[in-house]
Amino acid sequence: MGWRDEWPSRPDGNQYDGQQLMDLIRNDKNPFHGLWDVKLLIQEIEESLKTEVTDIPIVDKGSNNYVSSSSRIALTVSNLIYA
Numbered sequence: 001m002g003w004r005d006e007w008p009s010r011p012d013g014n015q016y017d018g019q020q021l022m023d024l025i026r027n028d029k030n031p032f033h034g035l036w037d038v039k040l041l042i043q044e045i046e047e048s049l050k051t052e053v054t055d056i057p058i059v060d061k062g063s064n065n066y067v068s069s070s071s072r073i074a075l076t077v078s079n080l081i082y083a
Contacts, residue, residue, distance in 0.1 A: 007061045008032050057063040 008016045008031040016031040024031060027040050032038055042053045 003080040006035070007033065011081070017065050018061070022053070 010016055010031065021031070021038065025042070030036075030038055045051075045053055
């Protein structure tokens with residue numbers, strides 16, 4: 001892996017489409033297996049914000065990171081609360 005995070009592939013070899021991440025995680029089919037512990041991230045968000053993550057509708061790939069709408073909202077809320 002170089003300086004950019006590699007976008008994961010599904011077991012059939014096609015690129016992960018960024019959808020239904022929460023369903024995949026609940027069924028132990030993390031498309032980021034070995035790269036990113038999404039369960040741990042969700043746990044840390046829930047504990048830090050004292051809330052429950054119920055869905056992650058879509059994940060987009062960025063230049064050097066993974067970004068989801070839910071993560072942006074959680075980080076924004078966190079920054080507002082703890083700023």
